[in-house]
Amino acid sequence: MNFIIQEGESINCMVDLLEKCDITCQAEVWSMFTAILKKSIRNLQVCTEIGLVEKVLGKIEKVDNMIADLLVDMLGVLASYNLTVRELKLFFSKLQGDKGQWYSVHSPSNVCQPPHAGKLLSVLKHMPQKYGPDAFFNFPGKSAAAIALPPIAKWPYQNGFTFHTWLRMDPVNNINWYMVTIVHIYNRWKNSELRCYVNGELASYGEITWFVNTSDTFDKCFLGSSETADANRVFCGQMTAVYLFSEALNAAQIFAIYQLGLGYKLDLKGTFKFKAESDLFLAEHHKLLLYDGKLSSAIAFTYNPRATDAQLCLESSPKDNSSIFVHSPHALMLQDVKAVLTHSIQSAMHSIGGVQVLFPLFAQLDYRQYLSDEFNLAGFYHGVVEELNRYAGADACL
Numbered sequence: 001m002n003f004i005i006q007e008g009e010s011i012n013c014m015v016d017l018l019e020k021c022d023i024t025c026q027a028e029v030w031s032m033f034t035a036i037l038k039k040s041i042r043n044l045q046v047c048t049e050i051g052l053v054e055k056v057l058g059k060i061e062k063v064d065n066m067i068a069d070l071l072v073d074m075l076g077v078l079a080s081y082n083l084t085v086r087e088l089k090l091f092f093s094k095l096q097g098d099k100g101q102w103y104s105v106h107s108p109s110n111v112c113q114p115p116h117a118g119k120l121l122s123v124l125k126h127m128p129q130k131y132g133p134d135a136f137f138n139f140p141g142k143s144a145a146a147i148a149l150p151p152i153a154k155w156p157y158q159n160g161f162t163f164h165t166w167l168r169m170d171p172v173n174n175i176n177w178y179m180v181t182i183v184h185i186y187n188r189w190k191n192s193e194l195r196c197y198v199n200g201e202l203a204s205y206g207e208i209t210w211f212v213n214t215s216d217t218f219d220k221c222f223l224g225s226s227e228t229a230d231a232n233r234v235f236c237g238q239m240t241a242v243y244l245f246s247e248a249l250n251a252a253q254i255f256a257i258y259q260l261g262l263g264y265k266l267d268l269k270g271t272f273k274f275k276a277e278s279d280l281f282l283a284e285h286h287k288l289l290l291y292d293g294k295l296s297s298a299i300a301f302t303y304n305p306r307a308t309d310a311q312l313c314l315e316s317s318p319k320d321n322s323s324i325f326v327h328s329p330h331a332l333m334l335q336d337v338k339a340v341l342t343h344s345i346q347s348a349m350h351s352i353g354g355v356q357v358l359f360p361l362f363a364q365l366d367y368r369q370y371l372s373d374e375f376n377l378a379g380f381y382h383g384v385v386e387e388l389n390r391y392a393g394a395d396a397c398l
Contacts, residue, residue, distance in 0.1 A: 003039040003171060008050040015055060023064050030070040037077050040171040041238055042138065044081040045340055053078050053087045057094060060120075072119040076126045082342040083127060085351050094120055095361060127345040131175055133166065133240050133262055134347070135305040138338045139224045141170075141236025145335035146225035147303065147313060151326035152218040156300050160186045160248025166262055170237040177240075177262050184208075185248045200258030202251065217326060223303070224337065238340075246300040256282075256289040271318040272296045300324055303331055305339035313339070 005011065014033070018026050037043045047053075056071050063071065079087075139145055155161070163182045168175070178198055185193040191207040220227050223242060224235035240262070249257075257264075259282055272295040282290070289295075299317045301324065307314040315321075315329035333339070349357055 003036050003043070005036070005043045005046045008046045011047065011050055011052060012055075015052075015059075019059075023066065026064075026067050027070060030067065030074065034070065034074045034077060037074065041081070041132075041168075042140065042170060044078065045138065047078055048082045048342070051087075053083070054090060057087070057090050060094070068119055072123055075120075076123045079123060079127045079345070080130050083345050083348050084343055085348045088345065088348045088357075089352070091120065091124070092357070092361070095124075130344045132168075132177060134344065135339070135341050136238045136240050137224075137242075137305050137333070138238055138340045139235045140336045141231070141234055142335055143231040143234065144225070144229040145234055145337050146229055147223035147337060148332045148334055149218075149221040149223065150328055150331060152221060152324055153326045154324055155218055156244075156246035156324070157184070157186055159246060160184050160192075161300070162243075162245040162247065162249045164243040164245065164249075164254075164257070166240040167235075168237050177238075179258050179262075181249070181254050181257075183248050183254075197251070197254050200255040219326070223331070229334075241302060241304040243302045244300045245295070245298045247298045249295075249298075253289050253295065256286040257295075259283075259286050260290070271299065271302070271316075273318055301329060306341065308333070308339040 014029070018029055021029075037047065053075060056075060060068055060071055079091075083091075137147065161184050164180070166177050166179050168177045179200060181197040181200075183193075183195040183197070185195065187193065191209055193205060194208050195205040196203050222229065224239070226233040272290055273293075296318055299319070300321055301315050302317045303313045304316050307316040311333045313331040313333060315331070321329070349355065
């Protein structure tokens with residue numbers, strides 16, 4: 001659990017305390033803090049919950065130039081993870097010129113200026129570079145932290161079954177997400193098979209000797225932990241929407257699902273029913289595999305981080321599968337498991353009018369600039385728009 005921030009209030013205390021420290025101490029702490037943030041999505045989420053972006057933007061005008069550089073680096077990390085409409089508006093307010101002039105730290109001391117505006121512009125260019133889904137389940141890796149499935153009366157087995165999700169381990173030294181698909185192939189007269197696919201490709205396989213007893217009620221099923229749910233047997237990381245298909249998907253179907261990418265299931269429409277639910281360009285044979293109706297009809301149940309109510313995970317498959325469950329089909333998030341929703345700069349801009357929110361910045365292109373001689377403001381804005389388009393995806397605002 002090293003490098004994991006446990007309490008958000010401790011960050012508030014740190015921010016207040018650093019204002020009373022000398023510049024060297026502040027620089028060391030902020031540099032180390034930014035490195036810690038990169039260690040875990042959970043650290044980024046804690047900072048989001050306490051509104052650290054807004055706090056830092058409120059203080060950046062008063063800090064030393066060296067500290068401003070470090071705060072800008074941290075803002076880039078936080079803003080590429082999550083940026084609310086309120087934070088985006090506050091950020092733009094720090095870039096407003098005055099009386100036909102637009103300044104940075106190089107401005108003459110006798111004029112009014114938005115301090116560190118040039119540095120903040122660099123954050124704007126990095127904001128669109130968001131990697132990862134906008135919604136996911138966060139598992140803290142604590143004892144009994146899991147998603148408890150409702151009692152299952154009839155486990156699908158005769159046609160096989162398939163478990164499917166995207167996940168990442170946390171904390172790790174990389175940001176990679178992996179699509180994991182586990183396929184159980186039922187054989188009546190010989191041992192059944194288990195196949196594991198990672199990122200659409202077969203990673204391992206083998207025979208299994210145990211038999212699925214359909215007369216038993218499966219009342220101790222969990223996502224993210226074993227039955228005992230002790231600290232050594234729980235999942236620590238993040239997981240997107242979870243599917244259970246009531247048949248063994250083949251390799252071609254699994255690879256086609258992988259082509260949809262990590263951003264699939266952005267909302268509750270992602271149930272393999274309509275070609276228009278994804279804005280990706282897909283080959284025709286992949287579209288046929290995805291949207292011929294077989295995948296959609298084979299979904300036994302699915303739990304989506306966007307379909308939650310407090311600790312309740314609502315079952316959101318496209319058809320009524322009430323016969324699978326003993327009672328209610330809804331699952332329960334235990335301990336500190338959370339459904340996390342984040343926002344990209346594209347979605348924040350879309351909420352307040354789209355690309356036109358950049359127009360006031362474009363209107364400042366002919367303002368007198370006290371920036372470095374090599375700084376091309378027009379070229380920089382063009383680069384920002386290119387980055388927005390490049391990473392726009394389903395949140396396209398241009």
